Amino acid sequence: MAAADELAFHEFEEASNLLAETPDAATIGGSGQLTPQGHVAVTVDSGGSNGAEEEGEESDRTALLQEKPQPGLWTFGYYQTFFDVDTSQVLNRIKGSLLPWPGHNFVRHHLRNRPDLYGPFWICATLAFVLAVTGNLTLVLAQRRDPSIHYSPQFHKVTVASVTIYCYVWLVPLALWGFLRWRKRVRERVGPYTFLETVCVYGYSLFVFIPTVVLWLIPVPWLQWLFGALALALSAASLVFAFWPVVREDTRLVAAVLLSTVVLLHALLATGCKFYFFQPLPLAPLPQATSLPPNLPPPTLRPQVT
């Protein structure tokens, strides 16, 4: 029985991969307007996740037959398709990004042609605020121990954090997606991911930094670097395992360069955040001496480190 199940599972896996790569292929009949991605994925989905397989297929079939044309770019309904996720699905995707596994492709297994924008958007927002808040907290705690350090709310760091993170999660996937599409014309075999799937991978991969940033409150430097390295390893691994099936068809050089660029940019983001938000600690400015006897030379101020 186990062997038969295994065979069935592999078939399912290949089928889902093939379907995912050619999203325009129809699996049910050939009736008119099919939304390219949503319902193909749903029939594949219902085999695995729901309990009653036949029930799922029935309702999908009826839904398909009553299918309306896909909403246009200017309607609200179009953007609603990117938020078509349940709580359990979002939690599932977060778990998938936290525990990367070599054969376990995040895009195929978890996204299954239904990328969402909820996860990336709110994970980035949370990370930006957590960075600003814990950076500020570090300053408070440091001032407790060493009163010469100057405390201020540093509210502008919130703006910096959010702009950096959102730009990272939009521009880097854009560049990556563009590059992969250009290579697709060269290779012409494996379909790359859509732009939204790339954004999704990046967005969910940033989740592991949220608890890491909170742990960076502990003022032990080597522990901070250890946590940072761990988080970076997990996050970069999840990215690499997601993109490996797409680049392995390409030449070795291109694949190696691409993957190392991805990891390098990620490492840059992590270290940049660590340095900007958590060190160095600004010293309190010395009080300016306003009333001095005229014959004494003016005091030299200690240089401020900010």
Place this chain on the structure above:
Amino acid sequence: MAKAVESSGELGTTSPRPLMRDLKAVGKKFMHVLYPRKSNTLLRDWDLWGPLILCVTLALMLQRSSVDSEQDGGPQFAEVFVIIWFGAVTITVNSKLLGGNISFFQSLCVLGYCILPLTVAMLVCRLVLLAEQGPINFMVRLFVVIVMFAWSIVASTAFLADSQPPNRKALAIYPVFLFYFVISWMILTFTPQ
């Protein structure tokens, strides 16, 4: 003529009547936020006066004299204003995209009114800060802010949760949590110069 003056809401009436009515409506909603029960008053006749008053009050109180350098200071009036309104709009758009059946302005109204506990916390914090600074001072402020933060969350959840499909409630409530957390953070880290 006398009848027209007596009745409110008609063209040509003198102004004090509708103003009192509006103020009463705002006051009634404040009561609903302070004692949250499942009722539709906040949702049915929404208005944005209450949120505007609360937002301006909070932003004014959070303002510090900019003796400090512009870079390192706390949030300025405009920053607080933008965060509150932009945050409320984002949460509303998010909840509508997830399939909630609440209208745009109703959601803004609820989120704005539920800032009331945090505004009260800000008042209390400013009063407490007049006393001597120290760890006890900080503990008192922390306690007040945490209690008011929880109150805001409970109040807004009582009004907003029902409008979401059941398997997405947590997805819609989490941004509200983040929003009030950021405002609470701004209140807690406020230090007069």
